[in-house]
Amino acid sequence: MVILKRKEQVYTVEAGKTLEQALRELGILPETVLAIKDGRIVPLSHRPADGEELELVDVISGG
Amino acid sequence: MKCSVCGREAVIKLRHAGLRLCPEHLVARVEKEVAGAIRRFRMLAPQERVLVAVSGGKDSLALWHILVELGYRAEGLYIDLGIAGYSARSREASQVFARERGFTLHVVSLEKELGATLDGLTRLARGKTCSLCGTVKRYLMNKFAWEGGYQALATGHNLDDEAATLLGNVLRWDEGYLARQYPALPGEGKLVKKIKPLVFLSEREMAAYCLIKGIRYLYEDCPHAQGARSIALKGVLNELEDRYPATKISFLRGFLKVRDRFRPPEPVVLQDCPGCGMPTAADGPCRFCRLKGRVSHGAAA
Ligand SMILES: [Zn+2]
Ligand SMILES: [Zn+2]
Numbered sequence: 001m002v003i004l005k006r007k008e009q010v011y012t013v014e015a016g017k018t019l020e021q022a023l024r025e026l027g028i029l030p031e032t033v034l035a036i037k038d039g040r041i042v043p044l045s046h047r048p049a050d051g052e053e054l055e056l057v058d059v060i061s062g063g
Numbered sequence: 064m065k066c067s068v069c070g071r072e073a074v075i076k077l078r079h080a081g082l083r084l085c086p087e088h089l090v091a092r093v094e095k096e097v098a099g100a101i102r103r104f105r106m107l108a109p110q111e112r113v114l115v116a117v118s119g120g121k122d123s124l125a126l127w128h129i130l131v132e133l134g135y136r137a138e139g140l141y142i143d144l145g146i147a148g149y150s151a152r153s154r155e156a157s158q159v160f161a162r163e164r165g166f167t168l169h170v171v172s173l174e175k176e177l178g179a180t181l182d183g184l185t186r187l188a189r190g191k192t193c194s195l196c197g198t199v200k201r202y203l204m205n206k207f208a209w210e211g212g213y214q215a216l217a218t219g220h221n222l223d224d225e226a227a228t229l230l231g232n233v234l235r236w237d238e239g240y241l242a243r244q245y246p247a248l249p250g251e252g253k254l255v256k257k258i259k260p261l262v263f264l265s266e267r268e269m270a271a272y273c274l275i276k277g278i279r280y281l282y283e284d285c286p287h288a289q290g291a292r293s294i295a296l297k298g299v300l301n302e303l304e305d306r307y308p309a310t311k312i313s314f315l316r317g318f319l320k321v322r323d324r325f326r327p328p329e330p331v332v333l334q335d336c337p338g339c340g341m342p343t344a345a346d347g348p349c350r351f352c353r354l355k356g357r358v359s360h361g362a363a364a
Contacts, residue, residue, distance in 0.1 A: 029305050031078075034270055041074040041086070041271055045064050059270040060223065060297055061120055062288025 002048040006033070006056035015050040022048070032060050075271055078308035086275045093272045097129050097260045104247035106258040111214035112136045113258075116204050117160075117168065119153035119281040121273045122219030124160050126261055128278060130217065131166065137217070139168040142203050144196060145180025149286055156281040169211075171203050177351070178358040187361040188354060192287045195354070202351040206341055208255040215250075220259040223266040226311040227296040229318055241325040244318075252333060253342050263312065 002022065004011040013022040019042065023030045035042040036055040048054060066073040066085035073083035084092060101107050115127040117139040130137040141157045144150050154170065161168035174180045177199065184199070185192045208216045220228075225244070232240040250256035261269065273280055288294060303310045333342040336349035343349035348356070 029301050031267055031305065032301055034075075034267065034274065036274065039274075041274060043064050043074050044076065057270060057274070057282065059266045060294075060301065061122070061266065062284035062291060062294050 001050065003051075003053040004035075004056055005053065006058070015048060015052070017047065018044065019046050019048060019054070020044040028056075033058055075267075077265070077268065079265070079304070079310075079312050089268065089271055090275055093125075093264055093268055094129055094132060096263050097126075098133055100246060100260050100262055101133075101258075104245075104258070106217075106247045106256075106260060107135055107215055109134065110136075112138070112212065113215045113217050114169075114204070114208045114211065114213040114255075115139050115217045116200075116219070117141045117157045118219070119156035119160075120219070121278070121280040121282075122221050122224075122261055122266075122269050124157070124219075124278050124280050125269050125272050125276070126217060126219045127160075127166065128164070128276065130260070131164075137166075138213075139166060140204060140207055141168060141170045142200055143170060143172045143174075144200075145172070145174050145182060146286065147182060149283065152283065153281045156279065160278065160280075169207065171207055173199060173203070176203060177355050179361075184354065184358065187357055193291055196287070198350055199354070202341070202349070205253075205255055206339070209253050209341075213255060215256045215258050217258050217260060219261055219269075221261045221264050221266050221269055222311055222315060223297055223300070224293075225259070225262050226300055226315050227293050229315060230296050230300060231292065238325045239327045241318075241322065242327045245322065246319075253335075253340075254333070262315070265311070 001012045002015050004013065004022065011026050013025060019035055020030045023033065030044050033056045036057055042054060064073045064076065064083050066088055067082045068088040069085060071085045073085050075089055076083045107113055113130060113135055115123060115130065115137050117123045117127060127137055127139055139157065139161055141154055143154055157168060177184065179187065181192065181196055184195055188195060204216055229244060232244060246259045246262040248257045300311055331344045333344055336343045336352055338348045338352035341349055
């Protein structure tokens with residue numbers, strides 16, 4: 001499983017997919033978030049390995 | 064995925080620009096786009112003093128950072144609106160940012176200037192919070208910039224903000240707003256020039272820029288933005304952008320080509336407010352002074 005944390009929310013998805021595929025599965029438009037690991041940006045083409053944990057930062061702000 | 068510029072490992076793909084970029088070249092692109100917008104719309108001359116409206120969010124902090132990086136004399140202005148919880152956090156983020164870099168940040172308190180916080184004003188004036196907020200912020204930013212002798216007032220509006228505003232204006236065919244939606248509005252009398260140097264940069268690029276540059280911004284929306292129309296408009300544009308990349312940038316660039324066909328309904332004659340001396344289109348006191356009157360009335364009652 002891959003763990004994606006977005007503010008207080010935690011999503012889990014199966015490993016083996018690209019980040020873009022995983023986000024679409026979760027109903028998140030891929031370009032509305034940035035995925036971060038160890039303080040670095042992870043591209044949408046990245047395939048997270050089993051047990052990998054990523055943070056999702058929303059890029060769309062209100063107002 | 065390789066960087067379109069240097070061939071090293073890319074971290075972000077910008078479909079609307081046809082680019083894949085490594086951290087270094089994402090930073091270079093953002094700064095180049097800002098410099099380009101400043102040149103194209105003649106936003107700033109090198110010696111001019113610019114006041115950046117700072118909210119503690121990613122766009123305004125990044126804008127301030129970039130303007131200084133590009134060599135401009137930029138100072139920050141934070142307006143403390145007194146929104147419970149949120150204002151303290153956004154003020155702290157702005158102050159920490161400025162302190163760490165040795166930048167000059169000015170703080171203006173709405174409660175001190177008006178006699179009420181935004182929360183208090185909303186209760187008294189029975190208006191919509193976001194529209195009241197816009198009114199008082201625009202007034203205080205301009206007044207501070209004018210009195211401080213700044214030649215320009217810069218805001219962090221990005222491509223997503225401008226495309227959403229444009230869609231909102233088009234849906235209402237509001238010719239007055241369309242005529243005034245422009246990346247650089249010249250100054251006039253006591254109205255200071257207003258500039259939006261991030262107008263061609265997406266929110267995604269700005270968030271990436273902050274992460275790469277280590278700019279710690281407040282990652283939290285204003286509580287009043289919940290359910291705001293601007294968020295719905297951004298949502299619609301993001302759905303379109305997902306299916307048709309470059310929708311937002313072509314929408315905005317196309318508009319800028321035809322914008323001069325829109326005219327304000329009638330030329331506005333500005334006069335000085337008898338209360339504060341700042342320009343107003345109204346006969347008698349300006350909107351801010353009228354709100355202030357209502358606040359002191361309400362407080363006395
Ligand atoms: Zn590169
Ligand atoms: Zn006034």
